[in-house]
Amino acid sequence: MLAIRRNYPTINLLDSFFDDLFNYPAINSEVKSPIHDVIENDKEFQVEMLLAGVQKEDISIDVEKDVLIIKAERKEIKDIQYNRKQTYFGKYERQFNLPDNVDTENIDASLNDGILKLIIPKIEVDAKALKKAIEIK
Numbered sequence: 001m002l003a004i005r006r007n008y009p010t011i012n013l014l015d016s017f018f019d020d021l022f023n024y025p026a027i028n029s030e031v032k033s034p035i036h037d038v039i040e041n042d043k044e045f046q047v048e049m050l051l052a053g054v055q056k057e058d059i060s061i062d063v064e065k066d067v068l069i070i071k072a073e074r075k076e077i078k079d080i081q082y083n084r085k086q087t088y089f090g091k092y093e094r095q096f097n098l099p100d101n102v103d104t105e106n107i108d109a110s111l112n113d114g115i116l117k118l119i120i121p122k123i124e125v126d127a128k129a130l131k132k133a134i135e136i137k
């Protein structure tokens with residue numbers, strides 16, 4: 001799985017200085033992890049991801065094996081001169097390992113007001129089917 005660095009806004013200039021001082025490529029990737037919440041109830045998991053300024057056509061959501069992969073890109077508008085710019089333009093990616101009790105065929109996704117919302121329904125899983133005894137030879 002791709003190593004994803006969590007990015008937190010710096011609190012003051014001293015924090016910003018240390019962020020810049022330790023600006024290693026392995027740590028500071030060009031691909032950022034978006035801010036997100038994962039909510040669970042009896043029927044489903046919900047993932048709410050902040051993707052302000054990202055267009056629907058610039059988001060891809062895939063499931064490979066038991067991994068949910070969300071990729072997005074916020075494209076910069078070149079004709080604007082910023083006085084101050086704190087938002088990020090570029091690529092986002094986040095991966096989630098899915099448990100055995102989810103229905104990957106019926107994941108629902110919507111984008112509203114810059115928030116990507118995924119509904120991942122749960123299914124009943126027979127615990128005996130997941131358990132396998134190994135015979136010693």
